[in-house]
Amino acid sequence: MTPPTTSSSKDKLAALRTEIEHRNPAQPEFHQAVHEVLESLAPVLAVRDDYAQASLVERLCEPERQIIFRVPWQDDRGRVHVNRGFRVEFNSALGPYKGGLRFHSSVNLGIVKFLGFEQVFKNALTGLGIGGGKGGSDFDPHGRSDSEVMRFCQSFMTELHRHIGAHTDVPAGDIGVGGREIGYLFGQYRRITNRWESGVLTGKGLSWGGSAIRPEATGYGNVYFAAEMLRRRGEDLQGQTAVVSGSGNVAIYTIEKLKALGANALTCSDSGGYVIDDKGIDVELLKQVKEVERARISEYAERRGASARYISGGSVWDVPADIALPSATQNELGAEAAATLVRNGVKAVSEGANMPTTMEAVDVLHEAGVAFGPGKAANAGGVAVSALEMQQNAARDTWTPARVEDELLRIMQDIHHTCYETAERYDAPGNYVTGANIAGFERVADAMLAQGVI
Numbered sequence: 001m002t003p004p005t006t007s008s009s010k011d012k013l014a015a016l017r018t019e020i021e022h023r024n025p026a027q028p029e030f031h032q033a034v035h036e037v038l039e040s041l042a043p044v045l046a047v048r049d050d051y052a053q054a055s056l057v058e059r060l061c062e063p064e065r066q067i068i069f070r071v072p073w074q075d076d077r078g079r080v081h082v083n084r085g086f087r088v089e090f091n092s093a094l095g096p097y098k099g100g101l102r103f104h105s106s107v108n109l110g111i112v113k114f115l116g117f118e119q120v121f122k123n124a125l126t127g128l129g130i131g132g133g134k135g136g137s138d139f140d141p142h143g144r145s146d147s148e149v150m151r152f153c154q155s156f157m158t159e160l161h162r163h164i165g166a167h168t169d170v171p172a173g174d175i176g177v178g179g180r181e182i183g184y185l186f187g188q189y190r191r192i193t194n195r196w197e198s199g200v201l202t203g204k205g206l207s208w209g210g211s212a213i214r215p216e217a218t219g220y221g222n223v224y225f226a227a228e229m230l231r232r233r234g235e236d237l238q239g240q241t242a243v244v245s246g247s248g249n250v251a252i253y254t255i256e257k258l259k260a261l262g263a264n265a266l267t268c269s270d271s272g273g274y275v276i277d278d279k280g281i282d283v284e285l286l287k288q289v290k291e292v293e294r295a296r297i298s299e300y301a302e303r304r305g306a307s308a309r310y311i312s313g314g315s316v317w318d319v320p321a322d323i324a325l326p327s328a329t330q331n332e333l334g335a336e337a338a339a340t341l342v343r344n345g346v347k348a349v350s351e352g353a354n355m356p357t358t359m360e361a362v363d364v365l366h367e368a369g370v371a372f373g374p375g376k377a378a379n380a381g382g383v384a385v386s387a388l389e390m391q392q393n394a395a396r397d398t399w400t401p402a403r404v405e406d407e408l409l410r411i412m413q414d415i416h417h418t419c420y421e422t423a424e425r426y427d428a429p430g431n432y433v434t435g436a437n438i439a440g441f442e443r444v445a446d447a448m449l450a451q452g453v454i
């Protein structure tokens with residue numbers, strides 16, 4: 001038999017992509033995530049015929065298990081609502097399924113599958129023994145009272161509890177799911193199972209099994225990753241300006257760490273518009289508005305004084321800055337926005353969100369020589385500290401914030417190094433997309449190969 005070449009592997013991967021699109025209709029985000037990974041794998045398959053023989057890519061693109069369930073709940077006026085719940089247990093070759101829950105009106109099976117697929121590679125890159133999964137619901141928490149959110153979470157967990165466990169599947173937060181929701185979910189799990197199984201969820205409160213630095217981890221980690229990319233280019237964060245999108249968990253702690261490392265975030269955004277603050281975003285005010293009051297960012301601009309303006313609609317990427325950290329949602333940064341960033345002299349783009357940059361936009365950035373950190377590497381700090389939370393829970397231990405943050409920094413530097421080296425090894429110097437996809441793939445593929453056809 002003739003050994004595969006990069007070009008014959010490319011043809012096979014293209015055919016596989018077509019088949020996956022056909023078998024998973026109407027799931028554009030899942031198709032996009034698969035496309036982006038398969039695009040990187042031809043040179044690996046060309047030298048690893050054993051991967052091809054074992055149909056590893058085919059198996060990796062098919063979730064191990066997909067759970068869809070009804071979530072009925074009552075609002076404060078007694079009206080009954082019916083939402084849909086999802087948990088996609090994508091791959092457990094490296095450890096229990098691990099990944100967040102997203103509550104957002106846009107959630108559907110294709111979105112959960114894209115997130116679960118990304119999570120498999122991201123979790124492999126952390127090196128911490130966690131498989132990949134994702135879940136959530138099309139429940140929209142905006143404007144819902146605390147008790148409505150609690151009743152929803154209780155109903156969601158009433159079904160989800162039978163599928164999860166510290167050694168099986170360990171959910172956490174994502175869009176619309178933060179400390180409050182994890183609390184309600186954990187309470188219901190404990191009540192139903194009569195078990196203090198702290199390792200079943202991560203993102204818990206500090207006094208009941210949570211880890212220091214977990215709320216901060218994704219944003220802090222992304223800033224560490226951006227700093228590493230800049231360091232490779234002989235620069236650091238000192239004095240750099242940044243454009244940040246989003247105003248939730250990831251954006252807030254991105255802005256906080258940028259400041260701590262001498263940079264200045266000029267913007268934040270939500271689905272209504274964006275804020276530009278000439279003095280730099282005041283993170284304490286942002287926390288007050290978003291985390292305490294759960295208000296909109298227009299409120300931030302109103303209270304901040306003359307330095308800040310709220311722009312309804314518009315594109316946050318129009319604001320000139322040295323680095324960009326998209327931290328809201330998928331496909332929020334398209335080719336046109338990328339071209340604007342390049343025109344404005346951006347040096348690095350590092351993804352806090354999952355798949356915020358379209359493939360066309362990534363091409364624009366690569367062509368212009370901009371350092372681009374893909375989410376599965378750059379935002380892995382959140383799930384990495386989740387894995388550290390699981391370690392602490394298993395040992396009934398509590399680490400100091402300094403210890404967790406040291407570990408986080410080391411893990412982010414290690415992920416950066418792995419992606420950089422892997423890209424070099426596969427003749428794509430400086431291409432962190434290639435590096436992250438191949439390095440994540442190799443780790444999962446080797447474990448799957450060793451564990452047989454299952």
Ligand code: NDP
Nearest residue numbers: 174175176218246247248249250270271328329353354382
């Ligand atoms: P939050 O719910 O805390 O914040 C989400 C932010 O993004 C809000 O400002 C929200 O604005 C905005 N947003 C959400 N959906 C849209 C949309 N369709 N269009 C425009 N803006 C939108 O979520 P997180 O900060 O936790 O998550 C942000 C991103 O980071 C997501 O892609 C998530 O998958 C990713 N991520 C999160 C991790 C975590 O640990 N939390 C870890 C790794 C990645 P609005 O209120 O108007 O909806």
Ligand code: 2IT
Nearest residue numbers: 099100172174382383386
């Ligand atoms: O996308 C992500 O990595 C997360 N939402 C965090 C997952 C986790 O299990 O901490």
